[in-house]
Amino acid sequence: MGEGRAVARRERGYRVGMSDKLRLTIAYEEPDEEGWVVARILEVPGAASQGRTREEARDNVIDALRLMLSPDDGDSGVAAGRSEPLDLILSG
Numbered sequence: 001m002g003e004g005r006a007v008a009r010r011e012r013g014y015r016v017g018m019s020d021k022l023r024l025t026i027a028y029e030e031p032d033e034e035g036w037v038v039a040r041i042l043e044v045p046g047a048a049s050q051g052r053t054r055e056e057a058r059d060n061v062i063d064a065l066r067l068m069l070s071p072d073d074g075d076s077g078v079a080a081g082r083s084e085p086l087d088l089i090l091s092g
Contacts, residue, residue, distance in 0.1 A: 022088060026061060028054055041065055
């Protein structure tokens, strides 16, 4: 995974700047016989969605990625405080 934009992390409660980049690729399939456009994020297996237009498919696949990357509050590492937030800014 390569470029995109970045962000910051918290260290002992303080926000520390970072400048790493993360660039992801959205691939679109041609509309099917019913007009649905499928969008996939190539670097994230399983990150796929669809829409009636390319723009709608893009919005939906970004929402799917957000859901996939959201922490599970029931995860023992999160619950025990053995995690830290990482804010990513996706643009495009």
